[in-house]
Amino acid sequence: MDVLLENWRPILQAFGVTVEMMLAAGLIAMLVGSLLAAMRVSPIPLARAFGTGYVWTVRNTPLLVIMVLFAFGLPEIEVRPELNLNSWLGLETSHRLLNFNVFFIFATAALGLYTAAFVCEALRSGINSVHLGQAEAARAVGMTFTQTLRHIVLPQAFRAVIAPLASVLIAMTKNTSVAVGVGVTEATFMMRKLTNDNATALIAIFLGFALGYMVLVAIISAIANFLERKVKVA
Amino acid sequence: MRFTRTKAVLAVTGLALSLAACGGDDGGPDIEVEAADNLTGVAKELSDRGSIKIGVKYDQPGIGNLEPGSDDPVGFDIEMGKIIAGNLGIAEDDIEWVETISDNREKYLQDGTVDLVIASYSITDERRQVVGQAGPYYVTGQQLLIRKDSEGEINGPDDLANVKVCSVEGSTSLQRVEDEYGASPVPFGTYSECVDQLENKTVDAVTTDGAILLGYAAQNPDELVVVGDAFSEENYGIGYKKDAEGMCEFINETLEESFDDGTWEDAFQATLGGDDVETPEVPELDPCA
Numbered sequence: 001m002d003v004l005l006e007n008w009r010p011i012l013q014a015f016g017v018t019v020e021m022m023l024a025a026g027l028i029a030m031l032v033g034s035l036l037a038a039m040r041v042s043p044i045p046l047a048r049a050f051g052t053g054y055v056w057t058v059r060n061t062p063l064l065v066i067m068v069l070f071a072f073g074l075p076e077i078e079v080r081p082e083l084n085l086n087s088w089l090g091l092e093t094s095h096r097l098l099n100f101n102v103f104f105i106f107a108t109a110a111l112g113l114y115t116a117a118f119v120c121e122a123l124r125s126g127i128n129s130v131h132l133g134q135a136e137a138a139r140a141v142g143m144t145f146t147q148t149l150r151h152i153v154l155p156q157a158f159r160a161v162i163a164p165l166a167s168v169l170i171a172m173t174k175n176t177s178v179a180v181g182v183g184v185t186e187a188t189f190m191m192r193k194l195t196n197d198n199a200t201a202l203i204a205i206f207l208g209f210a211l212g213y214m215v216l217v218a219i220i221s222a223i224a225n226f227l228e229r230k231v232k233v234a
Numbered sequence: 235m236r237f238t239r240t241k242a243v244l245a246v247t248g249l250a251l252s253l254a255a256c257g258g259d260d261g262g263p264d265i266e267v268e269a270a271d272n273l274t275g276v277a278k279e280l281s282d283r284g285s286i287k288i289g290v291k292y293d294q295p296g297i298g299n300l301e302p303g304s305d306d307p308v309g310f311d312i313e314m315g316k317i318i319a320g321n322l323g324i325a326e327d328d329i330e331w332v333e334t335i336s337d338n339r340e341k342y343l344q345d346g347t348v349d350l351v352i353a354s355y356s357i358t359d360e361r362r363q364v365v366g367q368a369g370p371y372y373v374t375g376q377q378l379l380i381r382k383d384s385e386g387e388i389n390g391p392d393d394l395a396n397v398k399v400c401s402v403e404g405s406t407s408l409q410r411v412e413d414e415y416g417a418s419p420v421p422f423g424t425y426s427e428c429v430d431q432l433e434n435k436t437v438d439a440v441t442t443d444g445a446i447l448l449g450y451a452a453q454n455p456d457e458l459v460v461v462g463d464a465f466s467e468e469n470y471g472i473g474y475k476k477d478a479e480g481m482c483e484f485i486n487e488t489l490e491e492s493f494d495d496g497t498w499e500d501a502f503q504a505t506l507g508g509d510d511v512e513t514p515e516v517p518e519l520d521p522c523a
Contacts, residue, residue, distance in 0.1 A: 075434040102436055180403050183420040192404030199340045199361045
């Protein structure tokens, strides 16, 4: 117990990295996933084929393989993105949470693009749950494909996908821990660091970190519950 | 059941003895398999059981490493395990190797999953509160591996502030460069992954015990070099269940014998040693409490 209390600052910082990764990867996953879902239901054969191909490839590849591919493949072609917000914001003291190094960016991009395939499928199942007659009616009153999707289908589909989307994002949150193997100093990294140093408090450390992840997941669940109640049809 | 097992052990022991006489085909030391005659307590129990479970690392070249596709791990820790087992009268074939990672070494000893841990297990006071640690059988220190093109910029740990330094996740080495020298830590799963990242210029240094780094520098002498003096002292010990009677004395005696008769040196030469690596002085053993 003492170990956790004494190290609360570095632990909090490590969970900060996890949260950053979760938010950034979540954003990528939602954007790319929505785009893919639109492609998969679009009338353009090429777009449909691309969407199907993406989901098929990415969903059938283990996450660690994708992360390793990014972390070892991209430097070979001289791609090493860094984003240091400290210098960008002109801060005097450098804060580690504002310095996104190459490994954070690789792992986050990999996690986001991986999760996008699952987001796409969750959204597509939602879209499929909207009766075809709805889309036909929209087209009959002269709406374009984009308008039909935006005003008629997606608002109804959204209601059906909240629960599966929350599951996807929860899985993604826990998947951030895979990144410790490709150079990211997130929460699991801190846990390994503490367990190596404190042989007498292993169980307390494990439970403490498990609790940390549970809190993050609980926040996602709470947001999902809130949204579900909000868009419920009476 | 018990009798057949004992017989089988005797048969295997005899076979191993005759094989051992032929000399080490695998390049390792010749290890005599014969139980010491003054065994007591847990050491005696193990010897009577005729088999032993030893926890080792599977991912540290030269120390304890399981090559993809092979059945048994190889390395200095493994040879030490064979020497200890041999002195209990347990042949190589009756040793069950169990992979331990840094997190589960104490747990495995406490719940009896393994009888011994020989897994680059540094002796610390903290660990000695929960398990027994005999030895040290090897003393090493942390060093830095860098690319030749950054020679002159990185000369030692004091040049590491905000430098990306790679090591294995959860290792003491990575912790030290972060906490004491302000390096930016980069955890990876294995040392070879770290060396890859060093070669492709994504990190600027790899750190761990010098012996391991020398091995990687030897594989790629045109590009990689080990710089600076060791800036830590790690005493590798042999872990056993706390308060296991007779174990510490037995292990220390066995180690002392192996220092004297040259098997320790042979084990080092066959694993961590190489053309550029001198065999170190034998370490001084901690007395048993």
